[in-house]
Amino acid sequence: MPYSGPPASPVHVPARIAALAEGRDPHPVWQNELGGLTFRIGDSGDSGGRDGDGESLLFAKWAPAGSGLDLAAEAVRLEWAGRFTPVPRVREYGADDAGAWLVTHGLPGESAVAPRWKADPATAVRALGAGLRALHEQLPVADCPFSWSVGDRLNRARAAGIQVSADLLSAAPPADRLVVCHGDPCAPNTLLHEDGTWSAHVDMGALGVADRWADLAVAAWNTGVNYGPGWEDALLDAYGIAPDPHRMDFYRRLWSAT
Template identity: 60%
Template sequence: MSIPETPVPVPAAVRLLADGEDVHAVRVNQLGGVTFRLRGTGGRVRFCKWAPAGAALPLAEEVQRLAWAAPFTPVPRVLGSGADADGSWLLTEGLPGESAVARRWLAAPAVAVPALARGLRALHERLPVRECPFDWSVPHRLARAVGDVSRLGPAPPVERAVVCHGDACAPNTLLGEDGAAVAHVDLGGLGVADRWADLAVATMSLGWNYGPGWEGVFLDAYGVAPDARRTAYYRALWDAGP
């Protein structure tokens, strides 16, 4: 995900949902998906995720995951979802806080990075593994991979099964005014897996957003020792997608 550098056309369905409110694209991804912020009078803020027709962005699956996770941990409340010939959409209520890659937090990695780690640890501890109906295990992901997995080799044994976020990159954690993690977003891949499936991606994203040298800080704050084998495996699996 990245911040759009040029204006992004607003699909007709999103315009209709906005109903006259200000619409601004705040995130785009490499698959053509766009997240729009809808800002109305009185301070109301909503977000609409848009996936063009044919894009491999399972918004319907995210609706199910958000509904399941909501009783256990702060996630966006779904206001509606749908699809037309042009694409699909997911409308959610705005949450307190701002992305961990907002300008203020990019300038303060010593605050943001430990907060990300503690937020991920809290997510892993709050979501009940035995009650989770969603799978993000290695066999599940290998069956859906679109990249070359022939060089991955055997998966390392599961160190600890948790309900993983599924895309634990820094932008998907919201931080409050005090710098603490307050919620998670973009949970379309949520499911049970080794916690290193999340940790490997979360630590990889630190370099993209905050520069080198923060992985140890993250792992210390999460409360786990580095694991080079699992980190390498799950990063390679991530690259094979989805």
């Protein structure tokens, strides 16, 4: 099964990432199922954190050529979202024949799936819900140039060669409330302060306007992956909303399909 998480074995540091590190040791902190890698540059903290002063600490994403990972899309979304909410500040984006890279400045906080927070799911899940609500409140729908609508997601999936059912579009429930969604609201993409409150969001490559349940359904679902069963309602409660089984079921099916 494809693996996504902290590297389980040594990884090769691409030449471009090594050059960007300027003599510092790039430490791999994450890999995804498409071959993308994230390296921490300039700090000796643990693999889950973004601790540091935010200026000396950098994170470099690498997407091998042909991986299908669109770091250019993430770069423009970070530049836009950073005007309204805490997200990584872009330092450099580029691409060559070997792949693409995106370098961002570090942020205060530690990943919500760092060991300390996985051992304290009540605190982590509360922060996830509160952080998602803050994101939805802070990003202005009217000014957002990006879409994460059902139709656009299905079109992108088909363009990438993914077979998706035509019935999904017709089965979409009416929007509860349009917001600017994160697009990948899984727990690793939220950072927490030392006191367990929400700090910032990362990995914004799918950000766009959609029904808020497109984020909520997946964020609640993902609590089971990272913290075990029984935390879905706690996340929704921290967000300030009651469960909506119909919309949750639909957006989970859409997530799995696309």
